Amino acid sequence: MDYGYHAWMLVSASLVLMMTVPALALFYGGMSRSKSVLNMMMMSFSAMGVVAIIYVLWGWSMSYGTFDPAQDIAMLINNPFENFGLDGISGQGYIFVGFQLTFAVITAALISGAVADRMKFSAWLLFVPLWVTLSYFPLAHMVWGGGFLSGVSNSLADLIFSGDGGAEVAPIDYAGGTVVHINAGIAGLLLAILLGKRLGFGKEPIKPHNLPLTMIGAGLLWFGWFGFNVGSIVFTGETDEANAEQFLSETSLVWLNTTVAAAAAILGWLLIEKIRDGKATSLGAASGVVAGLVAITPACGALSPVGSIILGLVAGATCALAVGLKYRFGYDDSLDVVGVHLVGGLVGTVGIGFLATSGGLFYGDGVKQLVVQVAVALFAMLWSAAATLIVAFGVKAVIGLRVDEDVEVDGIDFAEHGESGYDLGAAGSSRRSVLGGATASEKVKEGATA
Amino acid sequence: MKLVTAVIKPHKWEDVREALETFGVAGMTVSEVSGYGRQKGHTEVYRGAEYDIALVPKIRIEIVIDDADVDDVVGIVVKTAQTGRIGDGKVWVSPVETVVRVRTGDKDEAAL
Numbered sequence: 001m002d003y004g005y006h007a008w009m010l011v012s013a014s015l016v017l018m019m020t021v022p023a024l025a026l027f028y029g030g031m032s033r034s035k036s037v038l039n040m041m042m043m044s045f046s047a048m049g050v051v052a053i054i055y056v057l058w059g060w061s062m063s064y065g066t067f068d069p070a071q072d073i074a075m076l077i078n079n080p081f082e083n084f085g086l087d088g089i090s091g092q093g094y095i096f097v098g099f100q101l102t103f104a105v106i107t108a109a110l111i112s113g114a115v116a117d118r119m120k121f122s123a124w125l126l127f128v129p130l131w132v133t134l135s136y137f138p139l140a141h142m143v144w145g146g147g148f149l150s151g152v153s154n155s156l157a158d159l160i161f162s163g164d165g166g167a168e169v170a171p172i173d174y175a176g177g178t179v180v181h182i183n184a185g186i187a188g189l190l191l192a193i194l195l196g197k198r199l200g201f202g203k204e205p206i207k208p209h210n211l212p213l214t215m216i217g218a219g220l221l222w223f224g225w226f227g228f229n230v231g232s233i234v235f236t237g238e239t240d241e242a243n244a245e246q247f248l249s250e251t252s253l254v255w256l257n258t259t260v261a262a263a264a265a266i267l268g269w270l271l272i273e274k275i276r277d278g279k280a281t282s283l284g285a286a287s288g289v290v291a292g293l294v295a296i297t298p299a300c301g302a303l304s305p306v307g308s309i310i311l312g313l314v315a316g317a318t319c320a321l322a323v324g325l326k327y328r329f330g331y332d333d334s335l336d337v338v339g340v341h342l343v344g345g346l347v348g349t350v351g352i353g354f355l356a357t358s359g360g361l362f363y364g365d366g367v368k369q370l371v372v373q374v375a376v377a378l379f380a381m382l383w384s385a386a387a388t389l390i391v392a393f394g395v396k397a398v399i400g401l402r403v404d405e406d407v408e409v410d411g412i413d414f415a416e417h418g419e420s421g422y423d424l425g426a427a428g429s430s431r432r433s434v435l436g437g438a439t440a441s442e443k444v445k446e447g448a449t450a
Numbered sequence: 451m452k453l454v455t456a457v458i459k460p461h462k463w464e465d466v467r468e469a470l471e472t473f474g475v476a477g478m479t480v481s482e483v484s485g486y487g488r489q490k491g492h493t494e495v496y497r498g499a500e501y502d503i504a505l506v507p508k509i510r511i512e513i514v515i516d517d518a519d520v521d522d523v524v525g526i527v528v529k530t531a532q533t534g535r536i537g538d539g540k541v542w543v544s545p546v547e548t549v550v551r552v553r554t555g556d557k558d559e560a561a562l
Contacts, residue, residue, distance in 0.1 A: 281496070
């Protein structure tokens with residue numbers, strides 16, 4: 001049992017890592033324009049680089065540490081210095097650090113979809129570590145580290161419906177509806193508003209440049225999500241036998257729920273498209289996959305497979321409608337982080353209150369779970385909004401958020417990274433030179449005489 | 451000598467090439483182009499947002515030929531590329547002053 005579980009966690013962490021690099025980079029990259037595809041993919045790759053490092057330094061300590069209540073600060077964070085650099089964490093525990101690290105990475109990377117084509121790369125590199133420190137690590141501690149959004153005594157749920165030594169009804173967030181998706185969705189919304197619209201938003205066609213990349217990305221995200229959800233099991237048994245039994249039944253349930261919710265969301269999204277636009281699109285199918293996976297993320301351990309199908313259908317249809325909100329309200333959430341992750345995260349988090357086989361309204365267990373789920377979602381949104389605004393205004397004051405107008409017109413790839421994503425012309429478009437000014441042919445000549 | 455330029459639907463290009471080759475046209479220049487005429491563009495929908503796509507992909511064929519062959523070549527292109535629906539394209543003919551073969555320096559009719 002221990003070995004099997006440990007091996008599965010090694011696989012799970014690796015699967016979640018794949019969700020950011022390359023799955024999310026491909027999913028977003030294909031949806032962006034050809035002149036900014038590299039910048040879009042670089043935001044995922046660089047989130048990997050930055051967040052992985054700081055997670056080891058203070059991320060784990062700030063989120064969980066050794067789950068010691070003495071290190072808890074106001075039920076909001078754990079002491080960031082107690083286990084700084086994983087001091088005091090055993091080698092066996094490293095896989096849990098690794099697994100949680102990959103969650104922090106993808107949450108930050110998800111935000112990048114809202115800021116396509118126009119955010120300074122330096123501003124992104126500064127925003128990401130500050131944002132995960134102020135928004136992600138505290139929310140992870142609050143929800144999963146025994147903090148304010150868990151079910152312990154004096155938590156939010158306990159303040160609403162007080163129970164014996166803790167909340168009567170504990171909030172349910174199996175794998176990150178609040179911590180990951182609502183959190184990233186709020187950050188994307190506010191950052192998109194602060195950055196302003198892309199030039200030509202709502203007027204020029206700003207359409208995806210490579211939908212096959214997006215389809216590949218969506219497929220890889222789905223595959224990686226099995227690590228995300230199925231790896232999120234927390235053991236509750238008193239004995240090894242009880243835990244082994246829980247491992248077998250719970251991982252099976254979560255795998256199946258994850259799959260059928262995504263499948264149903266494809267259909268939900270395509271149905272709305274067919275009715276509204278007349279065509280079922282490939283981008284709609286790819287988006288439906290992600291919307292369903294987002295919604296089932298918090299709910300995958302609490303629903304029956306049929307309940308998961310219902311949740312997936314609702315999520316696919318709701319998100320397909322929600323991606324139109326940005327045109328109505330005039331914020332340029334470029335690749336729909338709000339429409340898919342915020343709305344999908346809310347559908348899942350609140351949907352638990354209706355569909356949870358134990359505690360759900362539809363199962364005759366009253367409204368308490370629903371009330372707790374809504375309260376937790378609202379608190380997470382407020383926390384995320386406050387943290388995002390503090391970080392974004394700070395970065396804006398120090399180095400500015402947005403690239404110059406001519407950079408945006410010419411394409412951010414060349415200005416920020418000195419590259420272009422595609423070079424397909426038969427004649428070629430460049431002359432080779434090396435640093436120092438010598439051309440390639442001169443370089444070859446020098447080599448020959450030497 | 452005349453330059454025949456034809457802008458046609460991409461999926462018709464292979465048929466046109468085959469017909470011209472059978473007639474005896476020795477070579478041509480082909481490019482992938484985009485544009486619009488009476489067909490205008492089309493609409494595409496991405497996540498509920500509808501876009502008018504103004505430009506439609508087309509194939510442009512350029513052939514330099516003897517004056518005597520002009521009517522036949524134009525006729526072949528029109529007959530082969532026609533589907534009868536809007537957007538089939540256009541063919542036009544313009545005079546050519548001089549042609550030189552780069553490899554040999556041959557001029558005009560000898561260079562065709």
